[in-house]
Amino acid sequence: MKQTPRLLLALLLLLPRALPAGEQRLPVISGIITSSDTGQPLPGANLSVTGTRRGTVANADGHYAITLPRGKHLLLFSHVGHATREVTVDLADDKKLNIALVPRAGKIGEITVTSATSRVARQETGVERLPPRAIKRVPALLGEVDVIKAIQLLPGVQPTSEGSSGFSVRGGSHDQNLILLDDATVYNASHLMGFFSVFNNDAIKDVTLYKGDIPASFGGRLSSLLDIRSREGDASRFSATGGIGLISSRLTVETPIAGERASLLLSGRRTYADIFLAFSGDDDLRGTALYFHDVNARVDYRPGKDDHLYIAAYTGKDRFANKNAGMTFSNRTLAARWDHRFSPRTIAGVTIFTSAYNYYLKSDLGEQLAQDWASGITDTGLKIDIARHATRLTLKAGYNATYHRFHPGEGGGIGDDALFDRVKHPTLLALEHALHAAVEFSPVENLSVKAGARYTLFHDIANGEEITYLRDYLPDHSTRPPRGTLYHTYRHLEPRLGIAYRLDDNSALKASYARAVQHVQVASNSTSGSPLDIWFHATPNVKPQRGDQIAAGYTRALARDVDLSVEVYYRHARDVIDFKDHATLLGNADLEQEIRAGTARAAGIECMIRRDAGRLTGWASYTYARSRRQVREINDGKPYRSPNDKPHAVTIVASLEISPRWNASANWVYATGHPVTYPSGRFLVGETYLPLYPGRNESRFPDYHRLDLSVTRLLSRPGARLKSEINLSLYNAYGRKNPWTIVFRQEEDRPDISYAEQLYLFSVVPSITWNFTF
């Protein structure tokens, strides 16, 4: 084991030269695939070589590279929403070829995920890509197009509660998803209690969800990676995109700067529900602040043909406040990246990033009771990636490091007359870093293999406070290591393996294995997730969560634009955390004493059929999945359903191009109700009836189902400078009262009479949005 980091480090340093001489005889063709209308790179664009079963996929920056025999080849470049482009090349030596794909004209209703043929060609299991134009056509709550809500329609993905931006992947918890925006972690992706996500679709270039086969260059979560890349501004001309909706509006402008070598993109949104509240007859509501706003900014600079630099920033803030109390929470990310092409075969990139999530609560109930509370987390990190392409072999390696600063909380009474003391929980520091390397190769015709490993080190850093060790969850003894020392380290090797075998031109078998280790998690026993989540990290008392997942899949192209995929998976995780009964999490300085660790198992089968092109596009999926946990101190040590155990899930997403100007979309979702603990009896203490419960999560909510509809009318004439469309949507079209929660109450005047009451968030929600671009 001790040799592993040295081996990975050597691979990283020697990678640019780590190729056998004999392999360099074949030329490599490489370049960037972009969209002709925006100049934007197209991540996930597909390249296939006619007459062979060879091909490749562009990376997150649109780069592709493939080694081919000398001679003539017919290359097919394709990407969803763009016309396929055929290019004939006569290769004698390494060649650079940038390709611009033309968007399909007049299409306003394409909602496909990726193309059918490219999905067969891909070697990953459990990977889904959603381009912004696909997300845009999914009917949305209040017309606000949303990345996360679109992700929740994919097989194996479920919202953690009605209306929430939290999501569960293959039965995992919402904090087991790594959400990255330009390599910076987004710790809370929700606006307005989760009704909207923090991602502005107008500022997004690409969204990729890895449900298990996470590349070795990423780590830190057990369930999934949601990799979101911001959009590069148009370097050729000024343009603007925006929308005006019922509760929010947005505007994005992009412009070249310093000639066409640099571009700027600025994008912003704001809701204005609080503006309407100002007209309320209710005094309390009139003074209420209730809004969010966010801004994305990105500057790109290409000093030469082999270099690309960009700085991308996001800042967003939510605020709820009335005259007695207020709450603010905010996300910020900042990433700077430099990509350099050393040669057609070798590409490297460096990212420096920081991200922060903070919230602040304040109550102003007079001098004695006024209180406030602040909490947050800050990350600062570095990411280095190198890729080297050779004949039938691609080597990738890199290093990434993140310095975590956790601020569990500070606050209490305000002022000299306050009844409550002020407390400050010590800031927790940790350094998480990893070396990774992977190789992709084809040992025989039709078989491709992707093998890699990630060696992770997680250091707890002393910050001057006493480190208390627990025994049986109670304080045992303390130490005071010198400030700044690495007083405890976890080391883990995370192997990854993916195999794909092309049975023929239209079908493929795939399999993968991945180990993942998670060192940070949320202290929340709420199944929905809340803005008050407290993130904490592995310590000597809290072991990191470790998970192993195997998956196997079969993909078949049934027709030119229709494919079927079936995937099965099994995941076993150890040291998964849960919280003891009646745990107190918010404001608790002794959080570790509330944690209990155990095992989790999840298994399922996901079936999906989809059509990529034509007037009717979309997909239908069915998932059968189970997930269970077992923790010695919970539920008497017996296994219990995980909070996201929903055996049956059906999703149908469809978009119909009625005419070049009219498009209609619909989606219908169904899922088994999520597990819940209902009372099974009651008893009397004094004058109060109290519930008696059976085991944890033994009951279920009623099944969830919902139909959303939308219709879009293109308003502008073809060729007009100002393009605009109007979108009408109906969320929950048949008014299904899906419970957000069910509580048990007693009659006011007859406390001996109990009843159940459900709280539901949405009935039919209509909306209208005008979108424009010029």
Place this chain on the structure above:
Amino acid sequence: MNTARLLLPALLLAACTARVDIRLDESAPAIVIHGYITTDTARHPVTISRSTAYFAVTPPPPVRGATVTISRGHDTFPFVEDDTLPGTYRPVTPIACTPGATYTLAVTVSENGTPATYTASSTAPLDSEIDSIELRPSTVFKNSVEVLGHGTLPDNEKNFLSFHLYRDGLHLTSRLEDLFIVDDSYFKQKEMHGVLCQLLDQETPATTLSPGDVVTLRVDVLPEDYARFLQQARQQARGSNPIFSGPPANISTNITRVSPAADTSPVAGFFAAFPTRKKSAVYAPLP
């Protein structure tokens, strides 16, 4: 800080409620034993009953004919069943607990002809000193009267206090939901100088004061496990918010089954011993 108070208005702008019919599984009936003794010498009751289905409209059936004792060291205090309140047992002679002493409750009942024995122990914490109380209009809560306490906290390692109110002898906080339970973090120092102990809402007839009313504050110094029981029970009675609460769980109990060992049906309730103090003031509204 009551975070639910901050967030729920935003959520409820969009939300609706509706009563729903839910079919619940029914667990095996639990035996429920609840009782406490305090430093007041009295015939403190111990109640024994069984749980019912959650939506039952009948009261919990009392457990009659039980043998109940409380002991302290070699001293044992027998209880007898109250003739007028089935399932309620009282000591033959009035008893009181002593701070620092440990008391053990033993209960034997007949379950289908087989004797079943239960037991629980509790150590009474040290006592507080309440010098006086003060009544004044609240400057924070509209139309409310604050009850402020002056005194000294006891020298326990940790203190858990609950505050009860009486108006002319009528217990105003008899429901668990109305209890106010605090720990040491509520007090900045051992001395209590005008600490807010309870509130009387003057818009609710049941708690409205008239000039001349005698208001009594009762301060109980609770064992930690009993305070936890009361807090959990109070939260269950008030209802929890799913954003800030985990899965519901059974309220903790210190009642344990001694025999028969094979019986796994649930047990609920609590037995506690704790000191209590009272102080009164006459209500005279400010002119």
